[in-house]
Amino acid sequence: MMKKCRVLYDFSGETDNGELTIYENEVLQIIRQDVGEGWWEAENPSGQRGLVPEAYVEMVEENQGSKPITTQQSTVSQDDEWDDDEWDERASQSSYDAQQQEVSSQDSGLNGNNYGLSAPNRQFKQRNSEASARSGTVKKNFASRFSVFAKTGGEAYLLGGGPKKGASPDGTIRIIEAEDGPRWEETVGKYTCEIKNPKKESKLKGIKSFIAYQVTPSNTGIRVSRRYKHFDWLYERLAEKFTLVIVPPLPDKQVTGRYEEAFIEKRMDQLQRWMNRMTAHPVIGPSDVMIHFTSCTDEKLWKQGKRKAEKDEFLGAAFYQNIEPPANNLDVATIERQHDTFTRFTKSFDSSVAVIQQVIHDYSKKHLGPFKREYQKIGNSFTELATTFNLDNRPNPEGKDDPPQESVQLTEALNFTGKTYEEIGELFYQQPKYDLHPFEDFLKEYGGMMSCFPDMIHFHKHTVQTVKECQKQREEQKMDFEEAEAVKKRADVISYAMMAEVNHFHRERVEDFKWIMQVYLKEQIKFYKSLTIKLEEALQKYDELDR
Amino acid sequence: MMKKCRVLYDFSGETDNGELTIYENEVLQIIRQDVGEGWWEAENPSGQRGLVPEAYVEMVEENQGSKPITTQQSTVSQDDEWDDDEWDERASQSSYDAQQQEVSSQDSGLNGNNYGLSAPNRQFKQRNSEASARSGTVKKNFASRFSVFAKTGGEAYLLGGGPKKGASPDGTIRIIEAEDGPRWEETVGKYTCEIKNPKKESKLKGIKSFIAYQVTPSNTGIRVSRRYKHFDWLYERLAEKFTLVIVPPLPDKQVTGRYEEAFIEKRMDQLQRWMNRMTAHPVIGPSDVMIHFTSCTDEKLWKQGKRKAEKDEFLGAAFYQNIEPPANNLDVATIERQHDTFTRFTKSFDSSVAVIQQVIHDYSKKHLGPFKREYQKIGNSFTELATTFNLDNRPNPEGKDDPPQESVQLTEALNFTGKTYEEIGELFYQQPKYDLHPFEDFLKEYGGMMSCFPDMIHFHKHTVQTVKECQKQREEQKMDFEEAEAVKKRADVISYAMMAEVNHFHRERVEDFKWIMQVYLKEQIKFYKSLTIKLEEALQKYDELDR
Structure with a gap:
């Protein structure tokens, strides 16, 4: 039977050299694999034959080959196999809906550029709490019910204050004034995590197999074993909790090809880089769910912690209840100008990165x-x-x-x-x-981070709009002074958080681009x-x- | 009026980048010259437009532009302008027919590869002397009357002996036995020539202008002024005199374009390299005509020497009269094998050089x-x-x-x-x-040298064939022993000369390729x-x- 392969990247063949021009996701029939020097002979769906670079295609199973499979669809296949174990069955009873999200997710990113990532859009559970009812004091809703601002409870928080009772598991997060603007306060006990020794393990008498990575945090020094789906669970927790914080998506889930070992190594490196960014973040690093993920070794405690994290109510906008901003009030016009500057930056960054890529x-x-x-x-x-x-x-x-x-x-x-x-x-x-x-x-990783910008910008923009609307209503005597002041105070928390996060991003960006340019130029030299x-x-x- | 340009080299344009694919000798209409970065916009004869690299085309005069001009045709235009002076009018009365040859010459070289040179085929005057009549003793002619062998008098010389009376102006040339085979004897008084200071000069009140190069030979140290056409005259003398010696053609005569200065410099360099090769050759260097060319400063003596050289009868096959070979007779089978080896070498060399080019x-x-x-x-x-x-x-x-x-x-x-x-x-x-x-x-220069091989091989092949035919006729009693022995003796002179020249060529080749590879690799490094x-x-x- 004829072997088939799927095209991973566009390749513009030189017809004079007998090469074939191929397009991403095309399925080709393989004529010969022994052409040598990294070339195969193949036939495209239109029946044209020619040489294609081996590195640009991957073999497909016969039953898969007959229909073109998109990258989106292909991202689930490996982990699917490993998903129906006990841990996941329990998980499906919780509010954890990552699995479903992932399948339904569309290409994310700015300007339709998804940076080759299967980055799922953050999909937030509708926090339809009592705060939502209280917003009846405002005559109209400022943002669509379906926007991230509404969905994460931003409107409810701004207009209604802190809807959640009790203490957040993460305690209070402070924003301090630094020379270059507001910063997240660094907590003591910063740590890093080393991810090593990916091991193929199996259960159900070998029917199910998976890769377990050994994660050793520097603060405890005690190794824990985590699978990709655990990282995925962690990502979902972080993404839904930290609305104005950049939580980049995990590295691609890919169909493992012939180069399974190389693929596992590469994924591990990517997970390591993701983990480095998360542990180094002054808000994410010390968060309860991160500590649980990096340190829990006991299965029973793990499940308890898992359920606790999934039940965490201080997420989305409610997270801002726990933030202690600097004392000074903010000037709305300044905030707006800086918001626009950052928006321009993200758009320009987006297109520069696309060009370099x-x-x-x-x-x-x-x-x-x-x-x-x-x-x-x-x-x-x-x-x-x-x-x-x-x-x-x-x-x-x-x-x-x-x-x-x-x-x-x-x-x-x-x-x-x-x-x-x-x-x-x-x-x-x-x-x-x-x-x-x-x-x-590196640019792919940044692409992932950049895919968080639109939601951040959207959320903050609506915050500012809400403040301005409330001021107007107050001027028109439709809202009393105290209520409007309370909204402004809560909005300031969000703006301070935005500033702190943008400043954090820029500091990281300077470090990161310096690093990658050094790596690149050194290798060129x-x-x-x-x-x-x-x-x-x-x-x-x-x-x-x-x- | 629309400007036009002629394509100098094929260029395969990338359509995606708006480039135009163009072919040598096509004449294009220039749309824009201010595109920048070395690109022009042009329209080809089929009416397609696109960008073409400026360096691949040259401007043409409007009246030239309307018909495509081949490289061959274009080679005469500049020097034509300078040709109708007194010197040339006298020359046309002599046997000197270089001018005519040049116009009628076709592409030379092996396998139709002319190495981009306008290398004229050597065209020899028919030496139809009394020796030709004496060849009646042999019942049939072994070679076509029109071959270089017949035309240069090879057959006449072999069968009839030395037809020319008196002493050659060049004296006796000896071939000696060296370790690696026969060599041309090096004469004392080796010299080099430095070509410098090309100057634009004019005559006829500035109507005619030409470039005069200052040539200083190391043996006299006295500078002489020579024009391109003088070099051309020298080339013609050497080429018709030395049948089995590699006399590479002069560098291209080209239409001078916008880069006249650069062109003159380059031509001078090429003339220098040609001159180096000629003065270094143990037979050509000390030859009468070379000494005349490099040392004569007096106009009257120049004309005398010019006429003497043009009347030299010891050219073509007659040249072999003056060669004194080693004493040993040669074995025909060995000669034939070596002839075939060299023929194989030239063919292989020809194709390797074409590939590198x-x-x-x-x-x-x-x-x-x-x-x-x-x-x-x-x-x-x-x-x-x-x-x-x-x-x-x-x-x-x-x-x-x-x-x-x-x-x-x-x-x-x-x-x-x-x-x-x-x-x-x-x-x-x-x-x-x-x-x-x-x-x-460098490869072009070697291409010029290689264009001499076919005639050399042809001449020598017919020499060997003639010897074999004479031996056969002697066996059949159609030719007496002494006559056949005399033919063999004369053929040995030619074979020794061929050996000496091939050995000389190989020694030069090793030196030259070593040199160019060093130049190339040093520049790459x-x-x-x-x-x-x-x-x-x-x-x-x-x-x-x-x-």
């Missing part, structure tokens, strides 16, 4: 194909010349056939040069692993140095001929 | 377009990101707008990186000048080092952020 993607692709071929062509032409020079049989009366020493040495030097350029071609092929791919992964060394070795062969 | 040409083209654009795209994407990061206005209650120092520094570092990659793009654009173009020029330095400067900007 495209450039890097194209450039990376060229390393795999055209660049490698270019240098190998050069190498081959030198090797061919060396083959010709092997025919140097000097005519002489005795008919002796050996060419003189210097001719033999030149031929050897040319052969060496040919080999050198072949190797340079291979270095080009390998190079993206060291510079472009890490850069791409290393690369060009390695070419120089190779060429110097080749040159030496000719210099030796002088001796 | 193509590879280098394509690779060089990529530097001008795609590579440059690739790095500039990367540069632009960093610059764009820096522009975004300029929008980093940290929110704070006072509404201060200055981003903190580390953010400003990151933005500057990104801008610097953007500029660095722009510059790297420019370095790619410039690089072929230093490595690929010299390599191309320099290039990659310069990229490394640029990138290190960029990296430093980020490293400084730590301080």
